Amino acid sequence: MQIDTWQQLCAAVDAGVLGENQWVEHKKDIPAGKNSSGELAKDLASLSVEGGLLVVGAVDKISDSTGLVGVEDPEGLRDRIGQVAENRVKPLLNVVVDVVRDEQEQRPCLLVTVHSSASAPHMVEDRYWGRGATGKRPLADSEVRRLLAERTARADDFTHQLVAMSDEFDPVPPDARRFGHIYLYAKPVMPPTTCVTDVLAPKQPVEWVRGFLPGRANYSRVFQEVLEHRTPHADGLMVSSDWRNERTVSSEEYAVQLLLEDDGGLRVSSCEGTREWRGAEAKVISPNYHLELAHQVVTTAAGILDTYAGYRGAWTIGVHATGLRGCLSTLAMTNTFRSSDSPFQTSAYTSVTESSTEEMLVKAPAVVERLYSRFTRGLGLDTVFFPYDTFADISAKTDSR
Numbered sequence: 001m002q003i004d005t006w007q008q009l010c011a012a013v014d015a016g017v018l019g020e021n022q023w024v025e026h027k028k029d030i031p032a033g034k035n036s037s038g039e040l041a042k043d044l045a046s047l048s049v050e051g052g053l054l055v056v057g058a059v060d061k062i063s064d065s066t067g068l069v070g071v072e073d074p075e076g077l078r079d080r081i082g083q084v085a086e087n088r089v090k091p092l093l094n095v096v097v098d099v100v101r102d103e104q105e106q107r108p109c110l111l112v113t114v115h116s117s118a119s120a121p122h123m124v125e126d127r128y129w130g131r132g133a134t135g136k137r138p139l140a141d142s143e144v145r146r147l148l149a150e151r152t153a154r155a156d157d158f159t160h161q162l163v164a165m166s167d168e169f170d171p172v173p174p175d176a177r178r179f180g181h182i183y184l185y186a187k188p189v190m191p192p193t194t195c196v197t198d199v200l201a202p203k204q205p206v207e208w209v210r211g212f213l214p215g216r217a218n219y220s221r222v223f224q225e226v227l228e229h230r231t232p233h234a235d236g237l238m239v240s241s242d243w244r245n246e247r248t249v250s251s252e253e254y255a256v257q258l259l260l261e262d263d264g265g266l267r268v269s270s271c272e273g274t275r276e277w278r279g280a281e282a283k284v285i286s287p288n289y290h291l292e293l294a295h296q297v298v299t300t301a302a303g304i305l306d307t308y309a310g311y312r313g314a315w316t317i318g319v320h321a322t323g324l325r326g327c328l329s330t331l332a333m334t335n336t337f338r339s340s341d342s343p344f345q346t347s348a349y350t351s352v353t354e355s356s357t358e359e360m361l362v363k364a365p366a367v368v369e370r371l372y373s374r375f376t377r378g379l380g381l382d383t384v385f386f387p388y389d390t391f392a393d394i395s396a397k398t399d400s401r
Contacts (some may be wrong), residue, residue: 022050028059128143264305
């Protein structure tokens with residue numbers, strides 16, 4: 001149920017839709033302090049198993065909208081809830097906090113949406129938490145084992161799908177590849193009810209991503225320039241670059257394809273995981289290209305589902321890059337950073353993280369850092385790119401040297 005206005009909130013309470021149960025928790029207020037923050041963390045962790053809603057500014061056992069008493073300093077409380085979810089819950093939990101105001105009496109309530117988490121169960125104070133009919137409770141050992149096994153199975157399945165993209169979602173046959181390739185996959189944990197491919201099918205590919213790109217790229221112009229050619233695909237809408245028409249071996253590095261899946265997932269493969277260095281035999285890695293591409297995938301995937309399906313839930317996002325062993329970074333070739341003159345030591349790099357629509361749209365650099373921090377460390381560049389604040393920083397951090 002979507003609640004955007006005070007009138008909708010009152011109607012939901014009066015109809016009994018938001019009574020406290022296994023999926024809904026009420027709090028009149030959340031005072032500052034360690035103990036209060038600990039209880040909030042337990043509430044959030046407990047709701048993450050199946051998903052739920054925390055209503056802040058409502059009396060316990062509320063029976064009608066007169067029990068909506070509101071809170072003071074809603075913005076400060078919103079920030080505190082986010083900090084608790086990030087720092088007191090393990091693994092960190094992404095939540096969505098909306099402020100719903102009564103414009104006449106100015107008594108805002110907070111609606112804290114906790115989507116079913118792919119990382120559940122979550123731990124607070126050395127205990128895993130779930131919910132029963134009367135509210136939060138510590139999970140039994142048997143429940144923890146089951147949920148951890150399910151978490152591991154989900155993670156393994158996603159990683160398998162991600163790595164399999166090198167065989168199943170690459171425009172260049174394996175025996176014809178000269179460069180390293182990049183595979184990025186952003187997948188919603190719970191598929192939205194709206195089929196976004198039905199909505200976007202009549203539109204031109206450039207319209208799919210318009211408005212969701214974080215800015216003009218200096219290294220990875222995939223979304224701005226090359227996604228022009230539609231290709232039929234059983235799983236959704238696919239577009240690709242027209243690299244084959246150039247009829248040159250070197251055109252491989254410009255091959256890119258994108259698949260928007262019916263369930264809202266976004267797959268991107270790029271054949272520029274490595275590149276030639278100014279006519280030399282050596283292959284090099286452009287970390288700027290990798291990071292710009294990942295940042296664009298993060299914001300575009302979230303933007304499409306938020307705009308066309310209203311999806312604000314959890315995501316699993318991964319990168320798999322191949323053909324890396326022995327390659328130096330482009331920064332090493334220009335002697336920009338002395339610490340970057342060691343070649344990458346492994347043939348492939350794989351990294352997976354969890355996120356939310358809100359984090360992907362508002363804090364995309366944090367998502368990219370979780371995906372690529374080990375990658376930049378492998379190039380001797382661990383302190384060069386991270387942390388960064390804006391998309392433009394990816395190029396600015398090195399172009400200014």
